[in-house]
Amino acid sequence: MWIDSHCHLDFISSHTEVSLFGERLDALNIEKVIVPTVSPSNIQDVLQLSKNNDWCHYAIGFHPLYVNDITYKDLELLDGYLTNYKPVAVGEIGLDFFKKNNNHDWQEEIFIKQLKLAKKHELPVILHVRGAIDDVLKNLRRINVCGGIAHAFNGSLQQANQFITMGFKLGFGGAMTYARATHLQTLAKILPLESIVLETDTPDIPPAWLNKGEQNSPEELPKIGQFLATIRGLKIAEMAAIIRENTYQALPKLSKLYT
Numbered sequence: 280m281w282i283d284s285h286c287h288l289d290f291i292s293s294h295t296e297v298s299l300f301g302e303r304l305d306a307l308n309i310e311k312v313i314v315p316t317v318s319p320s321n322i323q324d325v326l327q328l329s330k331n332n333d334w335c336h337y338a339i340g341f342h343p344l345y346v347n348d349i350t351y352k353d354l355e356l357l358d359g360y361l362t363n364y365k366p367v368a369v370g371e372i373g374l375d376f377f378k379k380n381n382n383h384d385w386q387e388e389i390f391i392k393q394l395k396l397a398k399k400h401e402l403p404v405i406l407h408v409r410g411a412i413d414d415v416l417k418n419l420r421r422i423n424v425c426g427g428i429a430h431a432f433n434g435s436l437q438q439a440n441q442f443i444t445m446g447f448k449l450g451f452g453g454a455m456t457y458a459r460a461t462h463l464q465t466l467a468k469i470l471p472l473e474s475i476v477l478e479t480d481t482p483d484i485p486p487a488w489l490n491k492g493e494q495n496s497p498e499e500l501p502k503i504g505q506f507l508a509t510i511r512g513l514k515i516a517e518m519a520a521i522i523r524e525n526t527y528q529a530l531p532k533l534s535k536l537y538t
């Protein structure tokens with residue numbers, strides 16, 4: 280069965296949409312969905328989503344594009360959440376230097392503090408990395424966390440190998456399904472199979488087959504999985520089993536206790 284390792288379900292769905300999706304899980308062959316938080320303001324929504332749906336698991340962290348509103352007090356709050364709510368990872372955290380803005384130092388400070396919290400709580404991290412791969416790698420070399428996922432990976436083969444060496448899996452999703460995405464397709468074809476996890480990043484990064492205005496959703500995951508299976512020359516069931524195993528490796532708390 281498939282696991283969507285990165286899905287902002289709380290950003291899109293009404294209560295009804297979520298329960299309808301929950302009812303279709305078996306038919307879609309989807310086992311679990313991981314929802315990372317982005318700021319203090321959506322933690323309660325994400326926790327509630329998980330409470331209502333046993334297939335929905337959460338990571339807790341502050342996204343680099345939301346750090347302008349973050350205070351040191353919020354980091355203490357995060358420390359408390361990591362102790363009391365036992366997320367599968369610290370995330371979504373990272374660096375986004377894609378947009379030219381002047382908060383890069385603050386982003387990096389908040390990122391480093393969250394890496395230290397991940398280390399303290401022995402949790403993996405779910406990373407958002409945009410226009411800042413080498414900066415993220417530099418900090419991961421300094422603060423030795425227990426792996427995790429570099430979500431929506433779009434770097435070079437060499438950078439991919441650096442993440443893999445540090446125990447990370449790389450997240451692939453809708454972006455690789457476009458005809459022009461030859462670099463991502465090459466990576467998806469040649470990277471070690473055990474280093475890949477799949478995601479929809481709902482509501483962002485719609486796959487190529489959605490029409491303009493159609494909403495991305497975790498329901499697209501099996502087709503993304505089929506796309507990867509074709510690239511790798513594997514049967515879809517084999518691909519799903521490998522992705523499932525890889526996701527459990529990246530986020531060990533998903534297994535056993537949490538099934």
Ligand SMILES: [Zn+2]
Nearest residue numbers: 285287371480
């Ligand atoms: Zn995200």
